[in-house]
Amino acid sequence: MRKKKRWIFTAAAAAVSAMLLVGTGAAQESGADPSNTDVQEMAQTDGKVSIGLEALSEKTTELLSGEDAQSAGENALPTGEIAPPTGEISPPSGWMGPTVVIDAGHQGPGQDMSGTEPNGPGSSEMKARIVTGTTGRTTGLPEYELNLNVALLLQEELLMRGYQVVMTRETQDVNLSNIDRATIANESGADIMVRIHANGVDDASVSGALCMVPSASNPYVGYMYNECGTLGQCIVDAYCEATGLKNDGLQEVDNMTGINWSQIPVTIIEMGFMTNEGDDLYMADGNNQQTMAAGIADGIDRYFQQ
């Protein structure tokens, strides 16, 4: 019985993955200028945070074990349950998807905020190791809580879709600088890094989601401009399609320590403006956070289909 249940879950996960892999047009809405988004402000609120490297989950292997799928497939399924997968969606035994680092921005209160660190490898420009994020102007929700909520949902979603996931943090009580976060990603052997943040500006009318990526002339990571741009575009488009939030497209930024130290394609998704009432109320809702995570996962699927 246990095996059968596992198979059903496997089949469901495989079917979902297959649908996601098939059903993606490259909707290029973007283009929207992230007007009014204040880079300075974001630089301040962009105090990426966090915790230690998490062990890779073994869930993927278990879920996608071809052996289980085959043996369980011999059992007749009651009417109404998921049909056995057809051959094309059965991954080979031992198949492991790409590895994604999820970095939930910022950290809980009580951390030492005094240190600084170089803005890029070899740079003499120093920036704060850790900064406080923004806060929901209407809901009062701290950005660090929103970021971690969505990051944990995204972790779950990606594991279900067959990815391997590395989390920079899974709790609020961490003291991770932006370099620390990039280092976790660099040393993990992961394929990409997705950094989860939300935006804040004085002007309450500014709304929408955007992805931050380095420019082509970034002295540290400009060589990854195309990959980062593609990653950011895939994620912001899929995210906005899923959530219905305004698509502010890509924003090129070269002063983000956690991007400048990365050795793998990276983007920061700013999921919306917590200083905008509509965005704030939307993002604070638990059901919507599930949709947000699924939208980001859709964008990651698209990136790996490119």
Ligand SMILES: [Zn+2]
């Ligand atoms: Zn932030």
